[in-house]
Amino acid sequence: MPARPPPPLVIRRVNWHRPVWVARVLAETLLLMAWVLLAAIVLRLGQTAHAATAPSLWALGLAMGGALAGHLWSRRWLWPAESVHTSAPSDTQIQAEAQADERRLSDAMEQGRGEERLRIAQDLHDDIGARLLTLLYQAPTPEMGDYIRHTLQDLKTLTRGLAASSHRLSDAAAEWKRDLSHRLELAHCALTWEMQADQDIELSMVQWSALTRILRELVSNAISHAHAEHITVTLILAEDMLTLRVSDDGRGREPEQWAHGLGLGGVRKRVKQLNGEVRWFERDPVGICAEVWVPSFKGLPPAPQRSH
Numbered sequence: 001m002p003a004r005p006p007p008p009l010v011i012r013r014v015n016w017h018r019p020v021w022v023a024r025v026l027a028e029t030l031l032l033m034a035w036v037l038l039a040a041i042v043l044r045l046g047q048t049a050h051a052a053t054a055p056s057l058w059a060l061g062l063a064m065g066g067a068l069a070g071h072l073w074s075r076r077w078l079w080p081a082e083s084v085h086t087s088a089p090s091d092t093q094i095q096a097e098a099q100a101d102e103r104r105l106s107d108a109m110e111q112g113r114g115e116e117r118l119r120i121a122q123d124l125h126d127d128i129g130a131r132l133l134t135l136l137y138q139a140p141t142p143e144m145g146d147y148i149r150h151t152l153q154d155l156k157t158l159t160r161g162l163a164a165s166s167h168r169l170s171d172a173a174a175e176w177k178r179d180l181s182h183r184l185e186l187a188h189c190a191l192t193w194e195m196q197a198d199q200d201i202e203l204s205m206v207q208w209s210a211l212t213r214i215l216r217e218l219v220s221n222a223i224s225h226a227h228a229e230h231i232t233v234t235l236i237l238a239e240d241m242l243t244l245r246v247s248d249d250g251r252g253r254e255p256e257q258w259a260h261g262l263g264l265g266g267v268r269k270r271v272k273q274l275n276g277e278v279r280w281f282e283r284d285p286v287g288i289c290a291e292v293w294v295p296s297f298k299g300l301p302p303a304p305q306r307s308h
Contacts, residue, residue, distance in 0.1 A: 039064060117205070124159050146186055153182055154216075167203045169299070173235060176215055180233065187223045190230045197237040201299025210270040211244070217267050218246040218290045226250020226288060242276070242297035247289035253282060 132152050139145035167175075177193045184191045203211075215233070222228040228250035236243040267290075271278040276294035283289050 036064070113205075122159075124155060129155055129159075150183060150186055153179065167208045168200055169197060169203055169237065170200045172203055172208055172211070176212065177233075180215065180219055180231075183219065184223070184231060189223060189228055192230070192232040194232070194234045195236070197235075198239065199237065201237070201297075204300050206273060207297075207299070210273050214244070214267055214270050214292060215246070217264075221264075221290075222246065222248035222250055222252075222288070226252040228287065237297065240296055240298055242274075242292075242294040244292040245289055247283055247287060249283075249287040251286070252288040 129152065132148055132155065136145060136148045136152065139148055173195055177191075180193070181191055219231060219233075222231050226248050228248035230249050232245070232247045234243070234245040234247075267278060271292055271294075274294045275296065276292055278290065278292045280288055280290050
């Protein structure tokens with residue numbers, strides 16, 4: 001293992017306030033004058049000892065040089081440079097600083113994403129919502145009015161979800177249940193909702209968005225393709241293991257023969273975002289069950305731990 005280089009010498013300038021700076025300049029001037037006076041006295045004593053009429057040029061230069069050297073040696077008491085040796089940062093310190101920078105960057109990115117989501121939610125509410133409401137008042141048939149009303153409810157759920165930075169699992173589940181109940185009521189399909197959770201975690205935006213769209217797509221498939229009359233949704237969270245089942249009594253069979261288009265492909269993509277898996281299998285005597293499970297489903301940390 002190569003030897004570490006010696007710690008660098010760090011010189012920190014001392015920024016004195018103006019009154020202190022003026023006082024120290026005067027003190028240095030007096031110190032220089034004292035050294036010059038001392039040199040003159042020594043030169044005078046040498047001249048007396050040798051009975052010379054005038055000091056030689058060499059003696060004068062030596063005296064002034066000695067005075068200057070003495071001044072430079074003693075002035076460090078007036079102008080301390082605060083020279084200190086600082087040890088090189090350790091690997092642990094470097095890693096901690098890198099993690100802190102990463103957290104700050106992550107927080108800044110999340111703040112930017114939150115602001116953009118809020119802007120999109122506001123635009124959807126103001127523009128698309130207003131147009132749908134106008135169409136609702138002008139609907140030519142009751143069926144068309146119900147369809148537009150259902151679309152408005154979907155838009156309301158979407159914009160409310162986008163505007164929030166996180167969702168409690170219990171609140172999100174209640175919203176999912178209301179949304180599915182409304183959709184299935186319009187489709188004349190019954191809903192059985194079952195939920196068990198050993199903790200009420202805080203869902204991130206990615207988790208909330210993925211689960212919302214997975215539920216919608218699975219239920220839409222049961223209504224549109226299987227023509228189910230009863231759908232059962234089971235949501236279980238136990239020991240960080242999330243299990244979601246959507247089963248129906250429709251006409252769908254042999255899921256291994258299905259063509260995986262945008263609907264099923266979107267479900268697989270969103271399950272992958274959660275680091276989970278999904279499968280479809282037949283129920284006895286009729287119907288299909290879609291099961292999603294996420295082995296390590298952890299929510300956001302408490303709010304004080306998320307702030308930096």
